[in-house]
Amino acid sequence: MSGEAAPRPLALVTGASRGIGAALAVALAGAGHHLLLTGRDEKALVATEDRIHAGGGTATIAPLDLRKLDDIDRLAAATAARWDRLDLLVLNAAMLGTLSPLGHVAPREFEEVMLLNVTAQWRLIRAFDPMLRRARGTVIGMTSSVAPGRAYWGPYAASKAALESLLRTYADEMAALGIRVLVVDPGGTATRMRRQAYPGEDQATLKAPELVARRIVEQLAAGLAKGASRLELDRAGEPRVTAAMA
Ligand SMILES: NC(=O)c1ccc[n+]([C@@H]2O[C@H](COP(=O)([O-])OP(=O)(O)OC[C@H]3O[C@@H](n4cnc5c(N)ncnc54)[C@H](OP(=O)(O)O)[C@@H]3O)[C@@H](O)[C@H]2O)c1
Numbered sequence: 001m002s003g004e005a006a007p008r009p010l011a012l013v014t015g016a017s018r019g020i021g022a023a024l025a026v027a028l029a030g031a032g033h034h035l036l037l038t039g040r041d042e043k044a045l046v047a048t049e050d051r052i053h054a055g056g057g058t059a060t061i062a063p064l065d066l067r068k069l070d071d072i073d074r075l076a077a078a079t080a081a082r083w084d085r086l087d088l089l090v091l092n093a094a095m096l097g098t099l100s101p102l103g104h105v106a107p108r109e110f111e112e113v114m115l116l117n118v119t120a121q122w123r124l125i126r127a128f129d130p131m132l133r134r135a136r137g138t139v140i141g142m143t144s145s146v147a148p149g150r151a152y153w154g155p156y157a158a159s160k161a162a163l164e165s166l167l168r169t170y171a172d173e174m175a176a177l178g179i180r181v182l183v184v185d186p187g188g189t190a191t192r193m194r195r196q197a198y199p200g201e202d203q204a205t206l207k208a209p210e211l212v213a214r215r216i217v218e219q220l221a222a223g224l225a226k227g228a229s230r231l232e233l234d235r236a237g238e239p240r241v242t243a244a245m246a
Contacts, residue, residue: 008058009135010083012036014066014124015093017044019191020142022051023209024090027217029057033088036079038064066093066120067112076127085135086128088220091121091163092142095156096193102154110155117159122166136178138224140216141167143185145232171228180224185232186212211237 011028015021017039025035029052037045037059045061052059062078064071079086097113098105125139132139146153147160164183171181188194189212190203212233219231225243232240 008032008034009087010034010036010079010085011088011090012038012079012086012128013090013092014038016048017041019193020186020189020209020212021090021092022048023213024092024216025059026051026055026057027210027213028088028090029059030055031217031221033057035059037061038066038075039093040065066124067115069115069120069123072120072123072127076131079128080131084131085137086131087135087137088140089124089128089132089137090140090142091124091167092140093120094142094159094193096196097155099152099156099197100154101152105154113155113159114162117156118162118166121163125166125170132179133174133177138180138182138220139167139170140182140184143183145185145187147185168228175227180226181228182216182219182224183228183230184212184216185230187233187235187237207233207235207237215239 009032011033013021013025013035016025016037025037025048029035035052035057037048039045040063042063045063049059049061062075064075066072094117095113097109141163143164144160146157147164149157167181167183188206189209190206191209194206195203215233215237216231219239219241229241229243
């Protein structure tokens with residue numbers, strides 16, 4: 001077996017440089033995880049790491065552009081060389097793309113959204129599957145209420161539907177091995193992505209990423225059902241959990 005046992009459960013959060021991912025990384029560190037922080041913006045990752053250290057937690061940064069798919073495999077190999085198991089994989093990083101009618105979407109942008117929001121997510125599951133199995137770990141994936149399809153949200157909506165399908169599939173396949181999956185629809189949250197979708201909106205009227213993070217950590221502490229479950233937050237951040245989508 002490669003690597004040594006981690007002193008704390010290990011959690012990998014993608015998109016840990018800002019928004020929901022950064023808040024969730026800080027909250028998970030507060031709950032006792034060692035955090036592996038990924039994103040492209042190294043300075044911002046260091047800022048998240050500093051917040052974690054200030055709270056008495058521990059973290060390691062791994063700057064990465066998830067669209068470079070082979071780098072995901074390299075990250076998994078480097079992680080497996082240092083830790084033998086991954087307790088929690090948080091598939092949070094995503095891009096919105098340009099909101100426009102389907103017929104106006106640029107082919108290149110459609111492919112970019114699918115590359116990051118779908119293919120890279122599957123590559124993360126694939127690359128970390130052996131470490132997740134060893135931990136009987138948990139996978140969290142961030143979805144959206146637009147996943148069933150909504151006017152002008154075409155590529156992003158389709159990518160979230162595909163991600164949900166991948167997550168349900170993985171939960172189904174892994175239920176007997178004790179791997180659990182939590183699909184999270186955070187609802188409108190004050191982040192850069194939300195501002196891109198609704199530029200005129202007063203973000204003070206939205207829930208903070210820290211509240212989303214707290215709800216997810218509370219759900220993990222309460223325990224997840226076997227297979228896949230779904231956590232939805234309403235506008236005020238009140239949670240609704242539905243079990244077993246399989
Ligand atoms: N905010 C909402 O209202 C809302 C609602 C429903 C669902 N969600 C979902 O929640 C998740 C987090 O969204 P957010 O609102 O926190 O978004 P955000 O503030 O825009 O953050 C997105 C994160 O993804 C990372 N990222 C983007 N492109 C990347 C790439 N090519 N490689 C690696 N990392 C990349 C960014 O880091 P770098 O730029 O440093 O790479 C950033 O940390 C997303 O899955 C989103 O779809 C959000």
